[in-house]
Amino acid sequence: MNVHAAALAKAPRFDGRTSAFASDVIDGLAQRPKRLSPKYFYDAAGSELFEQITLLPEYYPTRTEVGILRDRGAEIAKLVPQGAALVEFGAGATTKVRLLLDSCKFGAYVPVDISGDFLHAQAHALAADFPELDIYPVTADFTAPFALPAAVKAMPKVGFFPGSTLGNFEPHEASNFLRSAREILGEGAQMIIGVDLEKDERVLHDAYNDAAGVTARFNLNVLVRINAELGGNFDLSAFAHRAIYNRERHRIEMHLISRKAQTVRILGRSFAFRAGESIHTESSYKYSLERFTALAQGSGWTPIASWTDVDGMFSVHALVAEP
Ligand code: AVJ
Numbered sequence: 001m002n003v004h005a006a007a008l009a010k011a012p013r014f015d016g017r018t019s020a021f022a023s024d025v026i027d028g029l030a031q032r033p034k035r036l037s038p039k040y041f042y043d044a045a046g047s048e049l050f051e052q053i054t055l056l057p058e059y060y061p062t063r064t065e066v067g068i069l070r071d072r073g074a075e076i077a078k079l080v081p082q083g084a085a086l087v088e089f090g091a092g093a094t095t096k097v098r099l100l101l102d103s104c105k106f107g108a109y110v111p112v113d114i115s116g117d118f119l120h121a122q123a124h125a126l127a128a129d130f131p132e133l134d135i136y137p138v139t140a141d142f143t144a145p146f147a148l149p150a151a152v153k154a155m156p157k158v159g160f161f162p163g164s165t166l167g168n169f170e171p172h173e174a175s176n177f178l179r180s181a182r183e184i185l186g187e188g189a190q191m192i193i194g195v196d197l198e199k200d201e202r203v204l205h206d207a208y209n210d211a212a213g214v215t216a217r218f219n220l221n222v223l224v225r226i227n228a229e230l231g232g233n234f235d236l237s238a239f240a241h242r243a244i245y246n247r248e249r250h251r252i253e254m255h256l257i258s259r260k261a262q263t264v265r266i267l268g269r270s271f272a273f274r275a276g277e278s279i280h281t282e283s284s285y286k287y288s289l290e291r292f293t294a295l296a297q298g299s300g301w302t303p304i305a306s307w308t309d310v311d312g313m314f315s316v317h318a319l320v321a322e323p
Pocket of ligand 1: 061163164215282284
């Protein structure tokens with residue numbers, strides 16, 4: 001690499017994705033209350049921190065959902081048509097999809113994710129372990145309409161949306177997502193979806209305020225990204241992680257709280273913070289079985305089965321798009 005190229009590589013890159021990030025950050029911090037989208041947690045460092053979260057003793061969702069998918073694999077297999085295309089909305093770690101691929105006979109796997117690099121790496125790892133399976137990765141924002149690969153058009157479709165990612169959506173957005181998924185998958189399709197359940201407030205609180213402080217680092221990572229990618233000057237020690245359960249709205253809220261009055265500069269703009277002022281960085285909605293069922297029914301889907309763990313911590317639902 002010559003000197004010029006080295007200097008360029010170190011400068012923040014303002015490609016299309018950076019500018020979407022930039023305008024979302026500037027818009028969000030101009031709002032009252034200030035907010036940032038949780039989708040910006042997941043750069044390489046944030047994805048690694050999330051993987052660490054899933055291993056924490058307090059963070060029950062991942063291990064509970066994996067347990068349900070493993071224990072109920074045979075029941076899920078009975079519902080799913082043979083030779084269907086499995087379409088995963090937002091493909092992260094392959095642990096969960098591997099459980100479905102082990103228990104059901106799918107004809108193809110279509111992982112859909114905005115991060116193309118990660119998607120293709122995961123697809124290759126999976127192809128080595130499932131040599132018979134046809135894999136068609138689609139790089140797309142799964143919250144907007146996208147086209148399925150022509151090769152799977154004639155197959156029955158089964159959507160897969162694990163991890164209670166649905167919980168990050170506002171209720172109206174969750175409904176819009178379910179309608180859009182029905183549109184993409186088509187009439188007659190099925191959907192397997194993981195949804196975190198409402199429960200004892202203490203358990204919820206601890207899951208998002210772990211003793212080791214990993215969730216705090218995950219939350220603060222969005223400020224690290226703003227500093228690195230948008231030339232921000234956030235002082236990380238001047239913001240505190242806070243996660244609270246909002247009972248009326250059935251959601252965990254993550255916030256970053258300014259420890260003092262301060263001004264932060266990002267891309268030539270100044271953002272003033274009062275002492276104690278919050279940036280709302282994530283909502284994680286929790287559902288009762290009844291409220292999720294009503295949401296699905298109101299969004300074009302008919303619930304046909306649901307499973308929970310013995311403690312009723314997490315749920316997995318099978319839905320069908322009836323004509
Ligand atoms: C990936 C959205 C399901 O809401 O529990 C974990 C993200 N945030 N700890 C969740 C998260 C803080 C997670 N989801």
